[in-house]
Structures are given as structure tokens and as C-alpha cells.
Amino acid sequence: MNVLVLTDLSEVAKNAGSYAVQFLADIPAHFFLLNIKLFHPDQPETDFDNKTRDLALGKLQQRVSELKELSANKEHRFSVIYSESDLVGATRKFVEEKKIDLIVMGAANKLHSPNTIIGNHTYEVITKIKCNILAVAENSRYRIPRRMVFPIDYGVSLEHQNLRFLQRPQIAQNAGITVVELGCETETARPESLFFDQLHNRQIETKQMPTSEAFSEGQLKVLQQDFDMILLLGKNINICGELLHTEQGLYSRVANELPILVLHQ
Structure with a gap:
């Protein structure tokens, strides 16, 4: 690599x-x-x-x-x-x-x-x-990743090649992934099968959450307590903006200690 x-x-x-x-x-x-x-x-x-x-x-x-x-x-x-x-x-x-x-x-x-x-x-x-x-x-200290959170929404197409990096042997290989589906209040189709098919060697659970509840200080505290790493899709512009925008994103206002892995094709 x-x-x-x-x-x-x-x-x-x-x-x-x-x-x-x-x-x-x-x-x-x-x-x-x-x-x-x-x-x-x-x-x-x-x-x-x-x-x-x-x-x-x-x-x-x-x-x-x-x-x-x-x-x-x-x-x-x-x-x-x-x-x-x-x-x-x-x-x-x-x-x-x-x-x-x-x-x-x-x-x-x-x-x-x-x-x-x-x-x-x-x-x-x-x-x-x-x-x-x-x-x-700045305050991230390495610990072996055991649980990773992966927020996604329905405004972006999910393709197999987006997950190639996570398919590499020994990339946080023992870490489970919690897929948080945002916008689920308006959609019925669920993309979870993509993750089960492509990441068959990982323990994966799926949760649904309204977008209005996802980007809050309360949710950030939960992430800090329950997870070791945040996963994002680079093409998921809405989520990246809500979290990472330099002036308007959640992490421009609230302290965070979790590393963020942004996946591109």
C-alpha cells in the first residue's frame, strides 16, 4: 500500500x-x-x-x-x-x-x-x-478499531468499488460496522444488502435515523462513547458537508476525537 x-x-x-x-x-x-x-x-x-x-x-x-x-x-x-x-x-x-x-x-x-x-x-x-x-x-489517540460507524443517505448511488479499501485484508479487520441510514423516513428501499455482500467478513448492523436527528451534539457524544472511527463516502456530499464543512459543519463547532476515514472510488 x-x-x-x-x-x-x-x-x-x-x-x-x-x-x-x-x-x-x-x-x-x-x-x-x-x-x-x-x-x-x-x-x-x-x-x-x-x-x-x-x-x-x-x-x-x-x-x-x-x-x-x-x-x-x-x-x-x-x-x-x-x-x-x-x-x-x-x-x-x-x-x-x-x-x-x-x-x-x-x-x-x-x-x-x-x-x-x-x-x-x-x-x-x-x-x-x-x-x-x-x-x-488533534486529540485522536490510536486504539485498535473495534466498532466503526458509517452514516449514509439515499441521495447517492452506492457502488461496490466504494468499499474496496475496507475489503483489503488487515484493514481494521476485526471491527464491526454500524450502518446508519439517514433519510429513511421518506424511503422504503434499504441498501444494507450491499454491505453484507461486499463486506461479508465483517459483523454489520443497520440502524435508521431521521436526518433531522443525526447531526447534533447529542449524537456526537454517542459516537464518541460507542465507536472508534467514522466512515464516510466521499461522494456523499450532503453528509460530508453536515459534518465537515469548515464553517457550518458540526465538527467546526463541537470537539471530536474520532478519526474519519473518507472512502472514494
């Missing part, structure tokens, strides 16, 4: 990288640590010279050393990349060039809210790049 870790060399990004190495502990993986010029907005343009790039690469190598110590998998490899392109352009380039299976990002935006999981950078990548993305909240 090829993993692109976007890092601004902050503690939030450091936590995300550590989480990813532990999450993929049993999987052969090549981690590419990418530092982008955009992540240094306070530094004057003239300061971005070879010295700055070398300093960033040096810090990335130091981070690689820390991740190697954390990893017990001899099939984990690490490389560093520095780019002066824009965030989306650089990320898209290396997703294609390195055949990336998963993007990993820290998710925090101190300037917007001290509690938000989702910052401008993370939301932009989720909505503009079709690659599986693991957004790790």
Missing part, C-alpha cells in the same frame, strides 16, 4: 502520521511524507530558498526516524517529499505519480476553532481529490 502523509511538521500532523503507522501496523506500506510550501503562510516569499527547503527536508527525515522507531513492521518504508506547488495540485500530482491508496492528514484549524476536527486544508483535499483519506483529529 502507498500512503501519502501531508504534514506541516506540526504536532497535529505528527499525531496523524503516528496514527497511520499504527493503523497500518500489519500491512506492507510505503509512507511518503509530503511537506508543501503552502503550509508555511507566515514565512515571507523571499525566505523560500534552498536553505528553507533543506531545513524542511531535514525535519522530515527526523520525523521518518521517529516513525521507524514506532513501527515494528519490517515492510514499512518511508520517503520524504518537498513541494512548492499549491496544496491540491501537489497532492493530486503525487497521488497519481506514487499510485497512492490513502492520504493521511491531521485535522485541526486553530484559527477557526480550537475544537474543530476539520480545517480548510483537510476539507479542500476531501472534496477535490478522489483518493481515500484518513483525517485524524
